[in-house]
Amino acid sequence: MPITSPRLTQESESHPSGKLFRWLWSYYLKSQTNKIAFALIFMTIQGSTLGALSYMIEPMFDEIFANKLTEALVWVGLTILGLFCLRGLAGFISTMIIVSVSERIKLNLQKDLMDHILTLDTMFFEVNSPGNIMERVLGDSDVVKMIWSGYIATGVRGCISIASLMFVAISIDPLWTLVTCLGIPLLVFPIIWLQRQIRKSTQIHRRASSETTVRLDEIFHGIHAIKLNLLENNQISRFVSKATESRRASIRAAGGNAAVPFLVDVVAGLGFLGLLILGGTEVINGEKTTGEFMSFFTAIVLMFDPFRRMSGLITAWQMTRVSLERVYVLLETKPNITQITKPETLDYTGDDLEIVFEDVAFSYPDLEVFDNLSFTIPPQKMTAIVGASGAGKTTVFNLLARIFDPTEGTVRIGGIDIKTMGLPELRGLFSVVAQDKGIFDETIRDNILLGQPNATGEEVSRAARSAQVLSFADELQLGLDAPCGPRGANLSGGQRQRVAIARAFLRNSPILLLDEPTSALDSNSEELIQDALEEFRSNRTIVVIAHRLATVRNADKIIVLDQGRVVEEGTHSELVAKGGLYSGLYQSQVLVS
Ligand SMILES: Nc1ncnc2c1ncn2[C@@H]1O[C@H](COP(=O)(O)OP(=O)(O)O)[C@@H](O)[C@H]1O
Ligand SMILES: [Mg+2]
Incomplete structure (x- = not known):
């Protein structure tokens, strides 16, 4: 069965008002009751000043005017002034309380929504477009602002007025x-x-x-x-x-x-x-x-x-x-994709982090990618995955980091089924340079720091140097503090790749996953990054998806994928000697995407 994720539609969305209101009340409204009670007191003061004003009309006519009490006029005037000031102040305070409560409720809801949305599967975001989700977080969450001020306050005040007037009428x-x-x-x-x-x-x-x-x-x-x-x-x-x-x-x-x-x-x-x-x-x-x-x-x-x-x-x-x-x-x-309640802990030294795919099957909703995929990636070695575009190379990384789960078979790291590990623990094993570089609208430095937020300035510079970021950042007026623009728009494709590589270098996890990391680089920068990778090679597992021979030739192991299957495995010289698919690709000198 292919993986699926629910599509957010209107049809699935029928919930009784009572249930919705109970949910709102217990999570968002109840905690604000004290403040709202305050606001109601001030609203009552505001409302009753009108009554007090009309009440003062009677003695003004009947006592002051009738008895010509000029002095009292000033006092009455001052009292009316006081009442107006009180009314204004009470109105101001109650409005401010209502506004602050409303905005607080909305923010709480938005925060919960974001917390929740980020736990959802990657598949969810492929089925539901960003605009649809954004509109719910920004537009639909706005209505909760109205609940206290618009419904509860109006409702309570209305009921009280109607009940008291009804009492008068019936009597x-x-x-x-x-x-x-x-x-x-x-x-x-x-x-x-x-x-x-x-x-x-x-x-x-x-x-x-x-x-x-x-x-x-x-x-x-x-x-x-x-x-x-x-x-x-x-x-x-x-x-x-x-x-x-x-x-x-x-x-x-x-x-x-x-x-x-x-x-x-x-x-x-x-x-x-x-x-x-x-x-x-x-x-x-x-x-x-x-x-x-x-x-x-x-x-x-x-x-x-x-x-x-x-x-x-x-x-x-x-x-x-x-x-x-x-x-x-x-x-x-x-x-x-969730973690089990008592995840297994993985004790590792690094040389025991063998990665094993065993009889793995996986399908997207309308496409079977793997039906029976098995291979082993040795620890602390460099393994290259090659194959034509669409062969399933990126999908291998996604299964490894549990972006998706296989429909059948198991993936093990260090002998442990990754489904039984904690998600943060599993994902913490990897530094990833993905095909989508994930550059945010921050400075170059901040983008690199995402790999390891506690890193020192010295460590950031070192990673930036190894990944050839400094070679272009030094030309910028702001250097590493230059902004990358929305989704990295200020940088070229190759520069984005280098920032992503620097981030992965800084993160320094035991397993480095590189998905076509240097595809947009000139051969000079590529060679320099290759050299930097050599430093990592001694005590890390590196898995690289690549087309360039320069990268692949140096690998300790090469896995050739074709149509969702491993067709060849071995070192460069073994595979060339074999005269199969890899050798064909090698003969044409370029591994074409
Ligand atoms: N999110 C997705 N939904 C549906 N099909 C997908 C998705 N991602 C990839 N595919 C398909 O799965 C196959 C393998 O994709 P991928 O692993 O990205 O290939 P590679 O990285 O080897 O080029 C391709 O045929 C691709 O069209
Ligand atoms: Mg790919």
């Missing part, structure tokens, strides 16, 4: 209350229907946003190809078509959301109609006073605003939920 006349609220059940079905529509549109919107980011990612990474092939207009229309899909879905979702307050308005109108007919008649007939009617009316009017706002939350939640699901699904994705 005045239960029948009036019933008649006024008679229309509310009418809202249930339309809202359920709208929720579904909004959820669907939001899913489309979020997916289209992801795809838009994917397009952007492709465009900016392929900028050279686009310019050279005059594909600017073609790429812009690809981008615009996705962005348009996103725009349409976004408008549809927003429309569904706006329809709810509209329905609430209609139902409120019906309520007032019923109240006027029933209550108005009772007032005219003298069964109730005008004061009672006005008081009831005010309570209902005041209830209207929080009710409208809370009904909006029900549908807005659907939009939030879609994003939460997208984040949750990502967090739920489990890696296939």
Whole structure:
């Protein structure tokens, strides 16, 4: 069975609101309860200052104006000033608390997402494009900011207001209350229907946003190809078509959301109609006073605003939920390549780190690379792997470092099945120069230091000299402190190779894996690096994938791969004498990729 990894799609992402909310609550919201309680206190102060202000209107008219108390005017004025200042300050504080809590929650979620994503299999990143994952980390995680401020705070405040006003209304006349609220059940079905529509549109919107980011990612990474092939207009229309899909879905979702307050308005109108007919008649007939009617009316009017706002939350939640699901699904994705709970520890001196591939089978989702691969790489020797492009050479390295796991068979290092080792321990055995050089947007020095972050300046310089980095860095104004540019864009292909080699030299692990390390170098630099490798050779296992005879000829052992099988093994002279595939390649003097 070929290796697979889950594709992040919309279909797999259906989780009940309750489950999502419990997850959010226990991991991200609960820890912020104290701060939010503070914010609520300040919000209450802010809200009640209005009440206090209106309360002061009555004594101003009835006491001060009526009795002409000029002195008291100043005091009342100062008190009002104080109230306004208090109101402003409380508003400022509560806003700042909410903002800081929201940003904290978002950062925590993003950090957890990154922690998790980096544990996922390499295959996951081949199945799911970077844009899709990026949109989840940046875009979808943003909605958690809204949870406390938008939902919980609004919800709590709304419930309290509605409950207290409802109490007033019922105490005045239960029948009036019933008649006024008679229309509310009418809202249930339309809202359920709208929720579904909004959820669907939001899913489309979020997916289209992801795809838009994917397009952007492709465009900016392929900028050279686009310019050279005059594909600017073609790429812009690809981008615009996705962005348009996103725009349409976004408008549809927003429309569904706006329809709810509209329905609430209609139902409120019906309520007032019923109240006027029933209550108005009772007032005219003298069964109730005008004061009672006005008081009831005010309570209902005041209830209207929080009710409208809370009904909006029900549908807005659907939009939030879609994003939460997208984040949750990502967090739920489990890696296939994991370490067992009690990994074996490997005691080694270096001369016992024999590498053995035994009956290894491995397939990509649509291609079988190996069906039965066996070979041995002797410790503290230099072994070269040669073979045509696509023969499976890089895949051998990936199986060795458990970037992928074989579907059958075992890989052993020092006699231990690598699946039973700890992942950090296994990967710590290797210094790798991969085909993708992995140069980051940092200085040359920092890129080399990634091999061994605690290395001294002297050690970095030595590695840089051996790998022929200094020979070009010395010409740069900033030397080793020159920036490499995004993905190493400031360096040539050969310079990137040399930085990667310096990194591997600095890392200084017992096994050095080099995947076509000097393919982009001129023969002079290649020879110099070859000399540097000779120093390592005495007490390290070196495995090099190479095409150049200069590299291969010196190897202690050469393994020739063809179509996923080992076809020849031996030293250069043995293989040339044999007159097989290697010898053919040798005769043509160049090992062609
Ligand atoms: N991530 C991948 N998904 C699917 N097929 C792959 C992947 N990587 C490599 N292959 C295929 O597997 C075969 C072996 O690849 P690889 O080991 O990179 O070859 P080599 O390094 O010898 O050129 C090739 O046919 C290649 O197309
Ligand atoms: Mg390769």
